[in-house]
């Protein structure tokens with residue numbers, strides 16, 4: 294038990310040292326930007342991982358929550374000239390409320406049907422972003438979203454924003470980990486295994502599924518907020534159905550039910566397109582091929598796969 | 613403690629339990645026996661809130677269970693060891709047991725949960741060595757112990773078991789049923805559903821026989837064990853001899 298705790302604390306420590314080291318040593322702002330995107334995507338993947346990896350419920354509409362977070366802050370800061378720090382709690386509350394309203398009926402579904410239900414929700418929200426021009430700016434979206442500032446301190450430099458995003462990632466990780474280690478986490482895993490059995494032993498499966506859905510939506514909303522103030526303009530294309538699928542892919546590729554897996558998946562799916570620019574026309578084909586290969590070779594996802602390889606080589610070494 | 617009157621359970625338009633009345637008094641071990649498809653599991657699911665489509669009366673400690681959700685019923689003191697055990701195979705034995713305490717797990721109660729874990733481990737010492745192992749890797753008998761332990765973690769006043777002997781060797785069945793008798797002697801009220809009539813009636817105080825959704829016989833365990841009807845239908849001569857030889 295205590296060795297587990299030690300390992301956990303150590304991994305947070307290493308994580309934080311890595312982030313700090315990257316922040317201090319990297320001067321190239323392009324690299325810092327890519328790392329910032331990895332952070333934003335990690336928050337998305339962490340949230341969905343709670344829902345998919347732990348509770349076993351799929352959502353193919355998570356880009357909608359991501360978009361709602363981004364649009365709320367864009368509208369409030371650009372249109373109404375309010376402070377982003379006021380927009381952030383509003384965005385989170387709105388996203389949670391929408392997740393509650395959407396989750397209440399859809400979480401009664403399961404498997405393919407839940408997939409379909411959330412997919413439909415994602416598409417509706419995307420259409421609203423695109424067509425409700427008077428509020429959302431339509432296809433051209435919003436420009437001139439202000440950078441974040443805290444008193445005299447500005448997050449407009451790549452480095453500062455990088456720190457802000459990765460601090461949020463760390464907070465999300467700690468939050469998720471604490472939840473997973475609690476009775477709630479156990480109950481979520483029991484729902485994943487068998488909702489019927491879980492209900493039979495007294496777990497309120499409906500409420501719990503709804504709550505974890507709201508949590509994962511809230512994290513997506515926070516990611517949307519960070520995204521909007523980072524790139525300073527948003528348009529509906531960033532929050533369409535392909536993005537929902539990409540978030541699911543991050544979780545699956547990284548390895549379900551693993552916090553570090555979510556980070557790994559988010560990193561791979563952010564970096565791959567950057568690396569593959571060289572293939573120009575063939576970019577998407579190579580991208581798809583790599584994802585297929587990963588799933589064929591490591592069907593449990595990167596984290597489990599790498600651990601397995603490590604353990605196997607370790608055993609051989611000691612024998 | 614538990615009083616069921618004229619209970620009818622429906623699956624859509626199919627009626628699976630057709631007006632059953634049974635009662636369980638505090639401290640009793642009641643066996644409910646019946647062949648496949650007689651409606652035993654349906655009856656238990658109705659009590660535990662897993663099957664909400666029923667008519668009639670289910671009264672537990674003077675309060676009707678009508679409309680209560682399964683968690684609410686567990687909180688009131690009824691725990692179910694479901695048919696086929698339904699443990700969570702990927703989770704460790706320890707986690708399986710802790711999930712049983714879900715309804716009463718508040719920070720303040722943490723000490724109680726640890727005490728209860730200790731109690732379950734004393735009841736089933738094999739589980740102690742297996743605490744960190746995925747429950748799915750245990751033998752059938754050990755899994756049944758996990759299922760019973762998990763139900764006990766909710767501190768029930770009424771423990772309901774749906775065919776705990778299913779798929780177990782006679783020797784293990786005997787062991788599990790003996791544990792139930794011990795629990796009863798310690799004051800726990802138990803409703804035991806079994807097809808294994810002989811073994812179940814041996815430890816029971818009273819029994820009911822269910823046939824196609826109706827109670828056809830009831831009485832004290834010794835009455836039922838010697839009843840010709842029960843012998844013919846559920847014990848069978850060879851079957852009885854088989855168990856006489858072993859137990």
Ligand SMILES: Nc1ncnc2c1ncn2[C@@H]1O[C@H](COP(=O)(O)OP(=O)(O)OP(=O)(O)O)[C@@H](O)[C@H]1O
Nearest residue numbers: 623626628646647648649650651652653654655807
């Ligand atoms: N989900 C369901 N939908 C429709 N009918 C059902 C359903 N579940 C059970 N039944 C029917 O209800 C009747 C009673 O089933 P039940 O599972 O309660 O029997 P049982 O006594 O527990 O049998 P077994 O000993 O095989 O477990 C059966 O005729 C069965 O076909």
Ligand SMILES: [Mg+2]
Nearest residue numbers: 652653654695
């Ligand atoms: Mg049954």
